[in-house]
Each structure stands twice: as C-alpha cells, then as structure tokens.
Amino acid sequence: MSDPVVLTRHRALIEGGLSTALAGSSFLHKVLRYHLGLEDEDGTPQRKTGKLLRPSLALHSAGELGGDLEKALPAAVALEMVHNFSLIHDDIQDRDETRRGRAAVWVIHGTAQAINSGDLLQALAVREALRSGAAVAQALVESTAEMIEGQALDLGFEGCPAGVRAYVDMIDRKTGALIRCAFRIGGLLALASGDTLDRLDDLGKHLGRAFQIRDDVLGIWGKEEATGKPAGSDIRRRKTSLPAALGFELARGKDRAILERVYGQEAVTDADVAAATQVLERLEVRDEAEGWLSESLGAAEIALGKAGFSRRGAEEMEELLTYLERRER
C-alpha cells in the first residue's frame, strides 16, 4: 500500500520546517534532531521522521479552506514538535527502549536529560506556533494541556484497564486532542467560521479514534517486520487499548482470571502474552475493535462531507482514511 498523498505532498516542507526550528548547536538541540529522525546518533543528517500525520493534516486543511501554507507551516511543525515532546516523555514513563526502531532518548542520554529535551521541545513548539499567530498558539497550548491530561489518565489505568467508555475518553484526549487541533489550525488560518471549526473538530475526533484503534489492533496483532515491535507488545506492556478494554468487559470466569492475572502483574512472560491473546481471540475482540474502527471512519467520512473541502481535497482525505484502516505500521 503506497502512502496517501495527504501524507506525502508536504513532507519535504515539514521536514525542512522541523530542521529550521531545531537548528541550534546546543546539546539538547542535537538530541532533539536525533529524536525527530533528522540526524543519526553521530549527527549525520538523515530522514527517519515519522508519518508526520498531524502537520500533514494541518497543511491539508489550511490549503483546502483557503489559508496560506507559508503562514500555516510553523503551526504545523509545532504540532509535530508537541507530539514528539510527548513521545520522549512517554518513553521514559513506560521504560520503552526503542522508538521508531531506534534507541529512545532516555536510553542514550539518561532520564534527566531526556526530561530536559522533552521540556525544551514543548517550549520551542510554542515559539514556532507563535510565528503563525496568537490564536493558533492558543489552540496549540489548549490541546497540549488536554493531551497531557489524557496521558495522566492512561497512566492512572495501569494494571487496571478501564472500561470502554473511560478508554474512549482517554484516547479522545491523549491522541484526539492534537489531531483535532491540526484541523482547527487549518481552519483558524483560513479564518473559517465557528460552524466550520465545529465540523473540523468532529472530523478530527473520529479520525483520531480511527487512528488510535488501528494502532491498538497493531499493538496486539501487528507483524513485527512492519511495526518494528513483536506481536502482542501492547499486552506485554499492559497498555490500555481498545482490545484490552473490550476483553475486560466481555470476559467471564477463567478467561477473566487470565486477563486479570496478566494485566495485574509486573513482569509479563511470552506465555502470558500468548494466553491473553488467546482469550481476546476467543472473545472475538479483534472483530469488535475493527467494527469500532469502521464506525469511526464512517463518522469521519460524514464530517468530511461537511468540512468545506474541494472535491479533490475530500477524495485525498478518503484515501487517507482507507490507509488508516489498513495500515500495517
């Protein structure tokens, strides 16, 4: 499956903006260029950035609604910076040793400097966003605050997976806040009406859920050669995910006991991962999660129809939605 045009059209522009925003010579700037995949550990330039979903969405919607791409670029870049500051700190919190197939910042530089590098990335993100205007910077910090609240909720679940409703509330913040903000930034820079902003918000909400649910499915049933993580890795990390939340809602008797044991202990073995995966499969949780994914995509399509995009721009978004449904990484 080739990458959808929404994710490729502005890729070089976004990477250039990130490089410019992080061009300083300090130790922390180097660490950040490494984390973003703009450089390898030795400082050699490379291009191993992520999907760049959030900035791509911001630029696509700004362009579709008549905003100026040059003015939108700093805000788009800022979104990717906020996302990545949260990844640096997430990896510390979860003790995840790899990120996009490379060593996490805390593994290389220790927890203390990893905290500093994430802190700096948050500050520099706001500086970038302010170049696109105060309204956009305001939207960014509101969303940043919401994302962090979602992260705190997620950590609060640990070892005690939430019900499905609490799960949705959590991902709407942790993942949804920045994706909604991407569309909102596009709308703000195009001076869109309050009505349009509401519809963009709706689009972002459902697209964000779809994105996260696919992530959750891949976190259990994804193939290592595509995701870079062994199958079942979200069970091993006892991560709150839709399959886990559904499993806990559906499981009874022996199945429930297995899930409670696996998610309730400190160290999860290969056998535990296999046992919990079997329970989730017995309960047909994967189909159920994929049903939720289709539903979110359907809702996103409806919101997309009302967002005021051109026919071509809407078709390109449809291509992205199909990609999000099927992606293997």
Next chain:
Amino acid sequence: MSDPVVLTRHRALIEGGLSTALAGSSFLHKVLRYHLGLEDEDGTPQRKTGKLLRPSLALHSAGELGGDLEKALPAAVALEMVHNFSLIHDDIQDRDETRRGRAAVWVIHGTAQAINSGDLLQALAVREALRSGAAVAQALVESTAEMIEGQALDLGFEGCPAGVRAYVDMIDRKTGALIRCAFRIGGLLALASGDTLDRLDDLGKHLGRAFQIRDDVLGIWGKEEATGKPAGSDIRRRKTSLPAALGFELARGKDRAILERVYGQEAVTDADVAAATQVLERLEVRDEAEGWLSESLGAAEIALGKAGFSRRGAEEMEELLTYLERRER
C-alpha cells in the same frame, strides 16, 4: 529581617492568579495546587507559596513603567508557573525528596505523573501568558527555552564542577533567564523603548546572579532552621555552585584531592561534607563568593538607576537588593 515591600505588595494578587489558573478538578490540577503550596496533600486550601520573586518583579516593573497591572498579572503568574514546572522536574532529576519543607511531587505520585504535572504546568503557563499578549508569551517561551538549556548544562557538570566562567554562563541561563524575563515583561507591557528593555535586561542579569550566589552560599553555610535543609546540603548533592567552582579553581595538592574525591563519588557521607566544607573555608571561598555577590548587587544598583523607575520604586528595589544579600532562606 522583614520581607521587602516588592515581595509583599502584590502577594495576594499573585496567589489569587495562581489559584484561578489552576482551578481545574483533574488529578493533575490538584497535584499542581499541592506543589505550588495552594493546597495541602488532602486538598485543604493553604498558602505555602514560595517567595514569588519572579511575578513580584514583573508586577513591580510593569507598575513603575506605567503598565497596567491587571494586564500584567497573567504574565506574572505564568512566570511563577514556568519556575515551578522546572522545580517539579528538577526534583525528579536530582532525586530531591523535599521542596519548601514538603514532600516533592515525585515522592508522592511517582516519577511518571510528576513528569506529566510539570509538562502540564508548562502548557498552562503559556495559556496564562497569552492572556497578557503574544509579545509577552513569546518572551516567556524564549526564556523558558533558555532556562532549560541552563538546566541541561548544570546536569552536564555533574561530578565534574565547572570553572567559574562556565558556572556564570550556566546560572545566567538556569536562574537568570526567567528573572530577566520578569523585568522584560514589565517593560513590554509598559511599551518601553528598546533602550529601556536593554537596561531592564541588565538589571535582571545582575539581580539574578546575586540571587543565585546567595542561594549557593546558603546551600553550604545556611542554617537548617531557616533553609529547611541541613548545612552542606549542596555538597552532599554535589551541586554545581559558585563556592564549588571557586574551590576547584583555587585548590591544590591535598585540598584538591579531597574536593575531587567528594565531588567524584556517588554517595557523599557526613564526613565528606565536613571535609569539603573545611577545604572551602581554608581557601576562604565564602568571602570570595560574598565578594561576587556584592559586585553583582553593585552592578544591579547601577542598572536600576537607569531603568526609569520612580524614586520610590527604585528605593523599594534597593530594599529588595539588601534583602537578597542578607536573606537566610
């Protein structure tokens, strides 16, 4: 010694602003109100906030230069929030278990949620600052970035104290950036000229050095009943401080060997603290540091004379400078 009027006049206003900015009902908002000293651990309101130096300076200079205090308040409050986000993360990095005589956030809620609470405080600080205007928010995030760079430099010194020049460069960022920003915010809100902003910057630089040097002296020779920390605590923590930097520059032979041993090891005993303190006293480092303190205060007074404050406002700043020279906590 009674508190100088610069630190008392707007105290209730600043505390009110902090309470409003952190009035949310989420777990993290509660954690932040605890950290700021606005509530105890059970959520009972209290007033155990710190000196509130940075917001007090911002409001004093805004008022002196003809700015609107109401407009300046959010930015002043934002400065205190940035300072405190850095304290929450510092305490994790240094494994300091107490802060202002109370348990540090990471001790109560664990490292992961302490990281989140600091992250949130940084985001909320920008939201506050934006209420005072985009120029002020921009100044705040530039200073935040500089402060974090200073923190990274400080951590980089660990176990290998810097020379005096590297020390001054570090504190000008780690401590100086936000104090300079306090004066700059006052100037920006009063629409001061570029010249005045430069003089305020100078005032902030020297006042920041004086503040930090007194802190460093108290960190070794302060009295526990005043500082809340045992004497020599900065030696125990192998903290980069002016006395340590001077000691390393001056010590030869056996004295040098003692300092290198104490600052080079993981765990520092009471006997080590006593031995290192004796070396620093033999080298008359305390007098030397206090000489630097007087020099910084003298330079601050000269800058104060050019800052455009009223006679009364300048006298009140002089009172603050005297307080900073002599404070015991």
